[in-house]
Amino acid sequence: MSAEREIRTFQRPALSRQRGHDAAAGAPRSDFAATDDYIGFCEGLRQICGIDLTQYKRPQMERRLRSYWSRLGVAKLTDALPRLRSDPAQLDDLLDRVTINVSQLWRHPDQWARLEGGLLQELAAGGRVRAWSAGCSYGAEAFTLAAVCSQAIPRATVKITGTDIDQRMVARARLGEFSDADARGVPVPTMQRSFDRLPNGWRAKPALRSMTHFEVGDLLKVRPPASSYELIMCRNTVIYFADQIRDELHAKFAHALRPGGVMVIGGTERITDAASLGLAPIHPFIYRKS
């Protein structure tokens, strides 16, 4: 995919984090009648910054929101909306609580071992690997993949696109810098091969940085072209979505994989009726498209 095409595909969610620009977020949706203060709050937030919390699992999200606002003395969620409209710092702080950005280098080590131990070589048979880290947070997954590819398939052309709805995470990912905590459990020689030492962490070497590219993008809105990736990793992201939304996202990923391509999901996740999407499990939490 050309750079220009990619940017169009992963365009920043029109509404994402553009505080105070209600008009940019479009008109209120008639199907979201404010039946209670949770729904009213979600609709208000969607108008303020474009993030649609109604697509996430309600019990967890509502618990997080109510406890956040009750600590600030706000009992009714819709009463918090004027504050979010007028105070960008408050909006930032709230979004920090509701988007869960936890990540780590070489997270789920078994999966990296599978990729390194043969799968990447198969995917690179045509000379290139186009990979998508969907819900990339601050880039630990994308940079781990870059490091693993540089060892396993050094001659292939590798292009890794990381996307996340949270523009602050994308800005961090572009730096390619990680803390010592991010590298916990990773052998020091492994880190040294691909990262330069910083006083309190690590920075990805230029070769890795040239393999990676990060864009702000809402998984619910992007429309990746068919067969455009050899590898898609979407781990620990769809768990926050309602089941139907999760299934739709998996279908979107399957569509974006080229035949023979591989999809990796999180170690607590599953794909409902993978066969109907043309996906067959090849290892735990790893699927191949037929």
Ligand SMILES: C[S@@+](CC[C@H](N)C(=O)[O-])C[C@H]1O[C@@H](n2cnc3c(N)ncnc32)[C@H](O)[C@@H]1O
């Ligand atoms: C727990 S992190 C997972 C990071 C990485 N995939 C991993 O497994 O270490 C989940 C990420 O999904 C992102 N996210 C949540 N909803 C999203 C959406 N609608 N579109 C894109 N990213 C989203 C969050 O901002 C967060 O950075």
